[in-house]
Amino acid sequence: MKRILLVEDDPNLGLLLQDYLQLKGKFDVVLCVDGDEGLRAFTKQDFDLCILDVMMPKKDGFTLGKEIRKINQDVPIIFATAKAMMEDKASAYDLGGDDYITKPFRIEELLLRINALLKRVAVKETPESGAAQTLFQIGDYSFDYTTQLIDYKGQQQKLSTKEAELLQLLCLKKNAVLTREEALLSIWHDDNYFNGRSMDVFLSKLRKYLREDPKVEILNVHGKGYKLLVN
Numbered sequence: 001m002k003r004i005l006l007v008e009d010d011p012n013l014g015l016l017l018q019d020y021l022q023l024k025g026k027f028d029v030v031l032c033v034d035g036d037e038g039l040r041a042f043t044k045q046d047f048d049l050c051i052l053d054v055m056m057p058k059k060d061g062f063t064l065g066k067e068i069r070k071i072n073q074d075v076p077i078i079f080a081t082a083k084a085m086m087e088d089k090a091s092a093y094d095l096g097g098d099d100y101i102t103k104p105f106r107i108e109e110l111l112l113r114i115n116a117l118l119k120r121v122a123v124k125e126t127p128e129s130g131a132a133q134t135l136f137q138i139g140d141y142s143f144d145y146t147t148q149l150i151d152y153k154g155q156q157q158k159l160s161t162k163e164a165e166l167l168q169l170l171c172l173k174k175n176a177v178l179t180r181e182e183a184l185l186s187i188w189h190d191d192n193y194f195n196g197r198s199m200d201v202f203l204s205k206l207r208k209y210l211r212e213d214p215k216v217e218i219l220n221v222h223g224k225g226y227k228l229l230v231n
Helices: 011-023 036-046 061-071 086-094 105-124 161-172 179-189 193-209
Strands: 004-005 028-032 051-053 077-081 097-101 135-138 142-146 149-152 155-158 176-178 216-221 226-229
Touching: 004 011, 004 036, 011 028, 011 105, 028 036, 036 051, 036 226, 051 061, 051 105, 061 077, 061 086, 077 105, 086 105, 086 179, 086 193, 105 155, 135 161, 161 179, 161 193, 161 226, 176 179, 179 193, 193 216
Parallel strands: 004 028, 004 051, 051 077, 077 097
Antiparallel strands: 135 142, 142 149, 149 155, 176 226, 216 226
């Protein structure tokens, strides 16, 4: 049974989510009511996924997510908040979040997102099962999608889940156009404006990671998408 850490300061919503995910999702759900309690729980048990409310007393969800990432780089994190500002979504992904859901939301949608994230993790753990290519050479860089690591002459950079997914798509389309719509639908499952802005943040970070090799460039193709150009 997969174990989920749910950190939600609204006791009614927290119990509702816990009961639904345990009944319908067949998950073991550990409910915490603030960020400090959530961090203590995370350090004592192994979790397959975390759902963190952003606006909480004692320790907000973004701070908790950052501390969790210091302990575990790979556990999927979903941020949940009533705030729908683009800056908050960008912060969520920048901190290594894998998804972001805005309150009020349908519990069924949350369950779909949880299952999608856990499925991606399962695919990474079994690359021999016929999944897409996971090892890439990008000029002087090597990229391992499974471990989410970029290596440049012995120096390694750990990527977030969405950074790794986006770079994998670019590598699979190397020297060809990856359309913006294709990337958004493949990774975010929705090509709305806010997800597009979030993707722009990840592209900027990927360009920074790959800047040491002048033969490698991620180009904007006006009106179409992006191209990973390797000369």
